[in-house]
Amino acid sequence: MTQADIGLIGLGVMGENLALNIADNGYKVAVYNRTASKVDAFLESAGDLAGNVMGSGDLAAFVGMLKAPRSVIVMVKAGEPVDAVIAELRPLLEKGDVIIDAGNANYHDTVRRFAELDGSGIGFLGIGVSGGEEGARHGPSIMVGGSQAEWKNAEAVLTAISAKFDGEPCCAYLGTGGAGHFVKTIHNGIEYADMQMIAEIYGVMRDGLGMSASECAKVFNDWNAGPLDSYLIEITGHVLDAVDEASGQPLVDIILDSAGQKGTGRWSAIEALNMGVSATTIEGAVAARSISSMKTERIEGEKLYGAAAKGKATISLETLEKALLAGKIAAYAQGFAVMAKASEENGWNLPLDVIAKIWRAGCIIRSRFLDQISQSFASGTAANLLTQPAFVELMKECNGALRAVVATCAVNEMPAPCLSSALAYFDAYRQANGTTNLTQGQRDFFGAHGFKRIDREGDFHHKWPSLVAK
Numbered sequence: 001m002t003q004a005d006i007g008l009i010g011l012g013v014m015g016e017n018l019a020l021n022i023a024d025n026g027y028k029v030a031v032y033n034r035t036a037s038k039v040d041a042f043l044e045s046a047g048d049l050a051g052n053v054m055g056s057g058d059l060a061a062f063v064g065m066l067k068a069p070r071s072v073i074v075m076v077k078a079g080e081p082v083d084a085v086i087a088e089l090r091p092l093l094e095k096g097d098v099i100i101d102a103g104n105a106n107y108h109d110t111v112r113r114f115a116e117l118d119g120s121g122i123g124f125l126g127i128g129v130s131g132g133e134e135g136a137r138h139g140p141s142i143m144v145g146g147s148q149a150e151w152k153n154a155e156a157v158l159t160a161i162s163a164k165f166d167g168e169p170c171c172a173y174l175g176t177g178g179a180g181h182f183v184k185t186i187h188n189g190i191e192y193a194d195m196q197m198i199a200e201i202y203g204v205m206r207d208g209l210g211m212s213a214s215e216c217a218k219v220f221n222d223w224n225a226g227p228l229d230s231y232l233i234e235i236t237g238h239v240l241d242a243v244d245e246a247s248g249q250p251l252v253d254i255i256l257d258s259a260g261q262k263g264t265g266r267w268s269a270i271e272a273l274n275m276g277v278s279a280t281t282i283e284g285a286v287a288a289r290s291i292s293s294m295k296t297e298r299i300e301g302e303k304l305y306g307a308a309a310k311g312k313a314t315i316s317l318e319t320l321e322k323a324l325l326a327g328k329i330a331a332y333a334q335g336f337a338v339m340a341k342a343s344e345e346n347g348w349n350l351p352l353d354v355i356a357k358i359w360r361a362g363c364i365i366r367s368r369f370l371d372q373i374s375q376s377f378a379s380g381t382a383a384n385l386l387t388q389p390a391f392v393e394l395m396k397e398c399n400g401a402l403r404a405v406v407a408t409c410a411v412n413e414m415p416a417p418c419l420s421s422a423l424a425y426f427d428a429y430r431q432a433n434g435t436t437n438l439t440q441g442q443r444d445f446f447g448a449h450g451f452k453r454i455d456r457e458g459d460f461h462h463k464w465p466s467l468v469a470k
Contacts, residue, residue, distance in 0.1 A: 018075065357374045
């Protein structure tokens with residue numbers, strides 16, 4: 001009997017499209033789903049690719065369809081469902097086989113699973129897959145973590161199905177344990193920030209300048225031909241241009257202003273805070289989504305305080321474009337700084353230049369300046385993107401625009417949590433003499449935490465006056 005090159009468990013949207021992508025690239029894939037009818041439906045719908053797909057609603061039979069050493073991709077909901085699949089698979093697998101979690105896992109779970117399977121003879125890989133439904137079908141960006149030796153089992157297949165940028169595969173091994181899933185988490189954090197800043201600029205156009213959705217769409221379409229060229233800018237134009245068939249109105253105008261989130265943005269912010277790395281743009285984006293869910297309270301808030309005046313802003317579209325570029329640079333700088341710190345703390349030796357390269361196609365945050373980011377890290381000197389010559393010049397050119405937009409938003413009562421955070425981060429990063437000398441003095445006052453001096457080495461404590469109530 002012909003055996004499959006790789007297996008896939010979980011026929012949701014992403015699982016189905018990954019399986020079709022594998023088959024489309026000439027590899028045979030076996031599929032399994034707990035609901036057997038989904039397997040039958042998938043096999044029936046494979047069309048011209050039917051010769052490269054097989055499957056079963058019986059897990060043991062599915063495993064028997066795979067060439068040894070076996071590689072099994074798991075595409076089920078993150079958390080306990082992944083653990084349940086691993087528990088069912090283990091008795092059926094043999095030494096040298098590898099389980100590959102390709103979902104949006106919390107990297108701490110990946111580290112735990114890697115450790116639990118260590119020494120069992122069964123390998124475990126945690127891979128980040130970015131690109132959504134279209135990417136899964138036609139080529140995603142793939143971020144691999146785990147044992148490099150065990151990665152070899154599936155390397156040919158997953159490299160083949162990945163997106164390509166100028167012929168280079170957007171797939172790479174990044175490090176041991178949870179490295180791949182951590183990088184995917186930060187990718188999603190940057191994605192949150194990028195999307196929120198785009199929304200804030202759209203808010204200035206709509207509420208500050210009184211522009212219609214179609215007028216906004218044209219601007220974003222024009223911007224996509226310039227320095228802001230990226231997937232998110234491109235789809236923004238399409239979203240703003242769409243018309244609702246039922247009402248004839250711009251679709252965006254009848255979409256409820258409440259954004260969902262699956263957790264990866266929060267994970268990014270939490271990990272940054274735990275490591276003491278500033279990721280304020282990501283935090284701002286998470287906060288914005290959280291407050292967006294408070295629709296009833298926001299309606300009441302507007303009744304209490306009054307609605308902001310519309311169409312009163314005076315700012316150019318060129319200024320908005322430059323402000324968005326500056327904000328994006330700050331968000332990427334923070335995301336890469338978080339990855340650099342995590343690499344140091346976990347001993348991953350993350351190749352930051354390679355990460356930027358494999359994000360150039362397939363993934364949601366693909367954009368023109370990822371090449372510049374890759375080149376900056378390839379030089380081996382990048383401490384922070386804000387220190388790199390190409391980005392120094394861009395920020396010198398664009399930070400004034402960011403300042404103008406944030407000021408305009410403040411004066412016209414338009415929330416801009418991400419753009420504001422990006423500006424504050426930039427200003428703090430370039431301030432040689434900050435204000436936390438006062439903070440440290442306060443800490444020494446109430447907690448005897450000590451402080452350092454600018455004029456000599458050592459740790460010091462001041463004898464402060466007692467404020468005990470008399």
